[in-house]
Amino acid sequence: MNPTACILVIGNEILSGRTQDANVQFLARRLGQLGISLREVRVIPDVSETIVGTIVELRARYDHLLTTGGIGPTHDDITSACVAEAFGVPWEIHPDSFAKLEAYMAPGSFNAARQRMAMLPRGATPIDNPVSVAPGYSIGNVHVMAGVPRIMRAMFENLAPSLAGGRPVVSLAWHADGMLEGAIAEGLEAIQRRMPAVEIGSYPYERPDRRGVSLVSKGIDADAVAEAGVAVRALIAELGYTPVQGEPPSAQPGAAAGTAGS
Amino acid sequence: MNPTACILVIGNEILSGRTQDANVQFLARRLGQLGISLREVRVIPDVSETIVGTIVELRARYDHLLTTGGIGPTHDDITSACVAEAFGVPWEIHPDSFAKLEAYMAPGSFNAARQRMAMLPRGATPIDNPVSVAPGYSIGNVHVMAGVPRIMRAMFENLAPSLAGGRPVVSLAWHADGMLEGAIAEGLEAIQRRMPAVEIGSYPYERPDRRGVSLVSKGIDADAVAEAGVAVRALIAELGYTPVQGEPPSAQPGAAAGTAGS
Structure with a gap:
């Protein structure tokens, strides 16, 4: 049996119809190529309780849970705090990611909002973001990626070699x-x-x-x-x-x- | 509080990446206009046990459950049999829908596969399909529509007047x-x-x-x-x-x- 996966799309903009999802098809194809069986996709809103509960549920059910969306610097980006809560670990500055982001930002512009993007759940392994530096990460079997398609794709290609796959479909x-x-x-x-x-x-x-x-x-x-x-x-x-x-x-x-x- | 809704997309072709979903954004916008709050979207495969269990779960959680896909004439179209099972009712010929389909089909071509499209869960109310006659239907708070976007949209517009809405977003x-x-x-x-x-x-x-x-x-x-x-x-x-x-x-x-x- 090939390993199983679920995609969790986090974002009000999909549920309001403002935005057409542009990530699921890409991920579905790439997972199939890697021999990972995509079994479910869920789209949920930016609501903390919903995100935490869904992560707890889905990561127990599937071998891999991939999330997209909600890791930017604004108040509606709450995915990472929720992942930390779902794992029962602190959400804290990741020093290496902090240093990389600080070096990338214009002097004086690395404000509190941007510093949030250097905060990861304790124990997470960053996924490099070659587009705009702010990382995704894996923690356990949960892989957290940006919602912006160009960034998500780059993150996924950095993640892919670490995913245990099966026989390609x-x-x-x-x-x-x-x-x-x-x-x-x-x-x-x-x-x-x-x-x-x-x-x-x-x-x-x-x-x-x-x-x-x-x-x-x-x-x-x-x-x-x-x-x-x-x-x-x-x-x-x-x-x-x-x-x-x-x-x-x-x-x-x-x-x-x-x-x-x- | 506005009524809540969930969309359930049933189809292996989305999970394999073969097909880009083209229904969620349309439904999301239309539901918002009707004052119905879309809270979740799920995509699941054409697996009977999964479909039945998901319908039972989601129709209890939301005011409306809208499904797309799996109501055609081929062996992989199993949505209607699953809806009947989820409601614990027989899946049977709906005489009025049968008559309409029979009149629409070329003489001699209304075979067993096509007759399946005239089978509805007992107690369902058909939703007219002005494109290709084979109906969708509502049963309780579950609204079953085709996956082909042009047909789904026509069905939704026939369904919309019967949905209890709230204040538009x-x-x-x-x-x-x-x-x-x-x-x-x-x-x-x-x-x-x-x-x-x-x-x-x-x-x-x-x-x-x-x-x-x-x-x-x-x-x-x-x-x-x-x-x-x-x-x-x-x-x-x-x-x-x-x-x-x-x-x-x-x-x-x-x-x-x-x-x-x-």
Whole structure:
């Protein structure tokens, strides 16, 4: 079994709809590549009691808990104090991080708000931030990162080598224009029953110039995934559609904008 | 107190990173406009036990639980069977929905897979689907919608009039190019302390041609929000930056692509 993970997105701006999350998809893909199975994503508000309780709950349930958001210098950045509380340890100046931030800031500008970014839960290991110095950190199985996507990504790449991974997830897509889910459902279910170790998903797509269905086989056993792909391809052809390997062209993240048929 | 809500996104394709969620931001905004307070978002996989347990947990915790995904015709669409199990009721043909779908489908094509889309938990009230007929539904405080964004949006607009709302959330943004969070943090916190009924958030932005911080005051008391806006504006000016009302131009959803300063 691959290790499991959960992403905890901390931020009112996602729950109000002000901001579109831009971190989950990146992390989901990278975790899959590392052989870590992402099992859940939660988005919660900047409310201390909620953050503390959720961290306690989720870090017990999953091998890794990754958080994004709430580690900046303003009053609404309360993640780190909550992580410390969840672990029952002091939230205190981390001398090395303090020195790095002080050196980075313009003389006289390293005020109390900015010094908060050098405070970590006791026992945490900093994650370097090559963009703006203020660190993320790991404590136990909890990995705390910034919410700003460019910083989060840089932090994750610094964190990744220390994450114990498993076998990478392999996936294989076949699609066919004009195909409808309702036409292929029965045959697809038969393949899924025959190959329980492979996860077979059915995803309709709609582009300005085409619509159809993409069928994705996924798993950690590359041979089984390949075998499922052969079966999926044959099913598409048998039903009179033209199977094409891969996702449909011009598939953009988020572009699954609708379908009218099933 | 406004009614509370949680969004439950059901789908392996989000957790694998294959698909960028395109529903949460829409629902978050619409719920805010209706005076319903979105408190949590969860993304979970297409695993029966997980779906049932999560529905039981969340519908007890929030006034409304909205789900997206997993109500199509293929084997990986298991949401409805799980909702029925969570409510302890049969999952059965809904005659009116069956008749509508049968009339919509080409003669001879209304097969077993498609007939599953006419099965609802007993006691559910259908939500019309003007795009592809197969309905969503409400049962108790759980509102079940498609995952395809175009269909989900149409379903939500049909559902919205039946949701008991509260006072709409009002928000007011001021931003300033060149401003850094670390410079404004202390003054901002003082405003937040003075005005606990307003939620004041600080959001750095970075555009190709500008970077700065956006300060958002939000709440259901429009007068208090306006008063907070005046204080925020004054603070920005006092610190030597030029306050501009609204979000920074060219703010795109998801464009909070990074910031180097704090």
